[in-house]
Amino acid sequence: MHINYWTELKRNKFGRIGLIMVSILVLVALAAPFLAPHNPWVYQGQPLTPPSEEYILGLNDIGQDILSELIYGTRTTLLVGVSVAVFSTLISLALALAAALGGRIVDRIILRLIDIMLILPVFLIAILVAIYFKPGVVTIIIMLTLLLWPPGARILRAQTLSLKERQHLTAASSFGAGKGYIVYRHLIPDLYPLLTVNLIQMVRRTVFMEAGLAFLGIFDPTQKSWGLMIHYASEFIFTGAWKWWLLPPGLLISYTIIGFALIGYALESSLDPRLRRNIHYVGH
């Protein structure tokens, strides 16, 4: 049946909360230069200054304002998260369509490739690759994109296999439509629900991965990243600074992941008939 995601999302309690949480993050990221009280790259004063009226969360070990760092870090997190989600979903989609429509041999090759990718320890490879390439934001995006597409591809392929037997595709080809038209006009629109869910889940995963890598110090040190902040703060775990330096980025990472997870959950429950309590149609 026809589902309006937006209405579904708004109707779901968790979906509403998730949406609010994520929209706040997006607003903060966009308005970072106006919200940040100081330039986070500039030395402000005595390192490890505790919170004061001027510096609400104090200063770090090289005298930068922690609150401003957090605000700018939102940008990095969302940029990496959304880019990786979009690119890896595109790769998943392309490979899924190729596997489902390209015949038996293509299907086998792609499936084996997915299997191999799935058993590889993603984190370990990320660390090795990252050390070798001295990662900036772009490198991290490319790397995570190349590592995170397989689960999405598998789900999309399975769905495409069932969708391509739908009769309205047969109808379209009986009107003389070519494969390109059918994919573009029928298959991809039919995959929208799954693509949306996949996109949201990928953002969630990427945020976590990026934070983890940065925590291990594998990130361009000139960038502002929550993971990186935790990385530096962890060295000062025995001073009292962790309360305003280590805790806030940790909480923010959790907040972001929870926000996306709630949206994802709400979408999934409205798309999966078994999880839907009462079905609302548009129009009636």
Added chain:
Amino acid sequence: MLDINNLKVTFDTRMGEVNVLNQVSLKIAPGERVGIIGESGSGKTTLALSIMGLVQGQVQGSIKYRGEELLDKREEDWEKIRSKKISMVFQNTGEMLNPVYTLLDQVMEPYLKVNPGKKKEAFNRASNLLKKVGLREDHFYAYPFTLSGGEVQRGLIAMALINDPELLILDEPTSALDALTRAELIRLLDEIAQNKTILVISHDLSTVIKLTRRTAVLYAGSIMETGPTESLLREPKHPYSRALVRAYPTRTTVKDLQGIRGEFPSLVEPPSGCPFHPRCTQALEKCSQEKPCLVEAEEGALACHRGGIITLLRGENLVRRFPRQGKEGKEIYFNAVDGAGVTLKEGEILALVGESGSGKTTLAHILAGINQPTEGKVYFQDREIYSLKGREKKDLRRRLQILFQNPQEAVSHRMMVHDLVEEPLEIQGIGDKETRVQGVKEALGLVGLPGDSFFLHKYPHELSGGELQRVTIARALVMKPKVLIADEPSASLDASVQAKMLKLLMHLQNEQGFALFLITHDLALAGKVGDRVAVMFLGKIVEEGPTSEVFRFPLHPYTELLLDMAPSLEREVPSLRRTVKLKEEEGKGCPYYAHCPYSTELCSREEPPLKEKGFQRVACHRAAALEKKNNNNSYYKEIKKVL
């Protein structure tokens, strides 16, 4: 005996010159019985009057009677010819007899004119003839206005026979009479015709088939087709003849009546080229430019540029094999369609009947070009459809459309009505945005749906089942296809919506002139809609033929069973006579053997081929036995006695 050559009759009227007959050529041999059929206005009576020398327009061409040119005769000569050689029974309009003379006097009159003074002889002849045509003596002296229509008609026949003519022309001898009087008159005329040459002019096909052996079809002053009456009326070759037969109800007609689309052409400004082309479903450009000549064909003659009704879609020996999981994971195969063959002609409705699992849908998909058969070939106008490429393939898709069984599944639920119906046009790249919207609205109008913006922007789930089915029909018709394959279009609808849907399909089929291949499991329904019926069992066509024949004389035991099980409003619980026998060898013999109550030992050994039997085709060794059983049917016997 009579040889009409290039006869042309025109009348001058104040509207201009009216062309009533156009290059009509017809030969009648001595002793032959010939019929002329056609709609009113087609020029039938004018033809008869020309032969009698009574027509008042300009006559060109030639009419030779035993080598003598009749058109050169002067009025004095005519009197002899008219009474002694050619005589005509006029159409009884109630004004044919003079109301101030008695019937006997008027019957005697023609005799006295040829043999003046022989009153006694005239009286004897006339009263004998009147008795012979079934009138009592008290009718002899009656005035015409005191007689009934049937009695006057008998009197007119007696009058035409009094000079013992060689050629008798009967103009609508039975129309406007009730069935019983008509039956008696037909019997009488049949007796009279034993030793005469007769020319019957009528729009009443049942009279023509009983009285004549050869028939010509006249349309707008031109002969479209001639041939042996029986085969012409049962299997007409010209689209007009078929339309004429289709519009005529008989006792055995089961199909709903269908008129001929369009209007009868104006004779003042006749259509250029073939006179039938504006109403014809298979007209080409050539048909509107050039008039087809009457060309000799197998048993008769035909005037059609396309050589008669063409075959649009033909499937030969189609086999579709599907894999199926067997014992212990072994892969086995079964044939969903197993050697079926189907022929669909231009502008006809063919109904395919069979129980579920008999391979109907697979066959439909094969014929629609979306499921390649394992073996066999499908031809669309003599071109194999699975070997077409590129442009040609796209063109085929435009002309061959399929309606899927379940409309809900056949549409994308993300597309609005407008996008759904426009999709075929978009794929084919027909027209620009604006003309496409126009096309969509037209197509929706055809199926009786509104074309307003509100409806165009509805999603499929906002429509009822019947509405959605109509949308899919509109989508299939938006490209004006030549063939529509409809797979159980009404299976999911209730009876009243189903009735509307099928009426709509039949109406559209007639108006748009496409050929319809209707698949259904309901034989009663197939009879209402189909011109021809094909019965499918286990992937094979077991019987095929004109609907009325198959319904009256089912030749295959399976058809008989389907007919018995067709829906009826009787309280009796059906007693299904399906026996199950085991064959000695699996995979050999008749596929119906296991259930057949008439089977013999031969049936278990040899598979019966599809053989012609009259106008039907049947695959059964025991068809002859079944035919005999049908003939012994008491009901049929009774009817035969009456006629």
